[in-house]
Amino acid sequence: MPPVLDEFQGLSAFDAIMRHGNLGAGAEHLGISKSTLSRRISHLEYQLGQPLLHRQANRLIPTEAGTLFHQYCQQMLSLGERSQMALDELREEVSGDLSISVHPHFLRGWFNRLLTEFIEEYPGIRLTLTSNLQPPTREDDQVMLWLWEGPTRDSGLRDEVLGHQRQHLYAHPDYLRQHGHPQHPGELASHDWVNLIDRHHPDLVLHHPEQGEYRVSLPPSRFTVDNVVVHADHITHGAGIGLLPDHHVRTRSVAHPGQFEACLPEWQGPSIPVSLHYPFGHPPRKLGALLDRIRRHVPKDWGQP
Incomplete structure (x- = not known):
């Protein structure tokens, strides 16, 4: 028996009797002699101050106290096993x-x-x-x-x-210089749109802290992809406006500044x-x-x- 469970010998003995009904089967289950099992039961009863079992023919039958105590016995044994597993795991390598x-x-x-x-x-x-x-x-x-x-x-x-990743609209500065900055979400329909598969098409709901929600009917995208990195690449090539996670834009801008410019920055897309x-x-x-x-x-x- 693992060291942390040594104090649970009496509980294991009692549980074995409750499961198997007699000393012989209980002792065989635990791999100990019947006399050892009997001593452990007697010691447990002494500690608790009342009998847990009484003999009836060839079987050991729980007393009222025994039936009640067995519920707590099972919980304590389960807790002991889990604590031993947790301690054993501390000795394991992270490998x-x-x-x-x-x-x-x-x-x-x-x-x-x-x-x-x-x-x-x-x-x-x-x-x-x-x-x-x-x-x-x-x-x-x-x-x-x-x-x-x-x-x-x-x-x-x-x-x-x-x-949750927050999202906003972004485009390359060159695209905005050529096509102008949208002043309201309703103007997005007249711009080129770069779409991410199953993310924003055909409708996009933007949220403004004061003006509330606005549902945009997006134009067909001339380029649709399922990867945010390639999606962002196409936006930086001047293909149009797209919705990107702010974290991705900030991270990428550290290594490649000037590739993204926010459009309608007070309007936020759905968080992911x-x-x-x-x-x-x-x-x-x-x-x-x-x-x-x-x-x-x-x-x-x-x-x-």
Whole structure:
């Protein structure tokens, strides 16, 4: 028996009797002699100050106190096992295989840098990173963690929202010099639009802190893509106006200033939830270490969950 559970010997003995009904079967289940099992039951009853079992023919039957105590006994044994597992896990190395699935928008930038730092800190980790435009599902039991952007459906996985990416309209300064700055969302219909698949078309709802919501019927996009990096590339090439996450624009502008200019900056697009998905239960230490790092490095300009 693990060391942390040594004090639970009496509880284990009583639980074995309750499950098997007699000394012989209970002792065999625990791998001890009948006399040892009997001593443990007697010691437990002495500690509690009342009998828990009485003999009836060849069986041991619980007293009223025994029936009541068994409910608490099972809870204490379960807690003891979980505490032992948690202590054992502290001795484990953060190592082994980790398979992660991400929305394609996270293949570059913040999350990719985070994973690089993670494997540098834990040389025993072997990461497999795949991208998927399909929402997380527990049917893929090879994946331990999903990072998703956008709405989700019930997947049977734990759903942890990290934050919300705010969005605004952006264009390249050259495009705005040639075509003019829109002064109201209603003017967007006369501009070229760069669309992201399944994100804003055909209607876009913008929100103003004073004027409220405005629904824009967008013109057909001459270029539609499913990746925010390529989407942003096309906007910087002067193809038109598009809705982009503010975090992506700010990050990219550090290395390439002057590529984006905000359009209608007081009008905000719908925020995009970003969430982690992973199996219920206590995560293995390698996954727990990665989850902790992700939570500590959520971009500061994401809105609160």
